[in-house]
Amino acid sequence: METIASREITLSVPDVSCAHCVTTVSSALGALPSVEAVDVDLTSKTVSLRYEPAQVTLERIEETLDEAGYTVAK
Numbered sequence: 001m002e003t004i005a006s007r008e009i010t011l012s013v014p015d016v017s018c019a020h021c022v023t024t025v026s027s028a029l030g031a032l033p034s035v036e037a038v039d040v041d042l043t044s045k046t047v048s049l050r051y052e053p054a055q056v057t058l059e060r061i062e063e064t065l066d067e068a069g070y071t072v073a074k
Helices: 019-030 058-067
Strands: 007-012 035-041 046-051
Touching: 007 058, 019 035, 019 046, 019 058, 046 058
Parallel strands: none
Antiparallel strands: 007 046, 035 046
């Protein structure tokens, strides 16, 4: 049986600035399929997450952040 490898990424999200942002981002990304962990760092303004790429794409993650009001810096 083949196991699906999780992927860990860190995205720069300059708009995260408060506890409400942390809750909003964590809830939005946590609701996506196969997202296993979300960590929002206010100091570095980054969002780190672990997910299964076979279940959710990076593009969908970025769209979800955008829909929640947070743009990923490119």
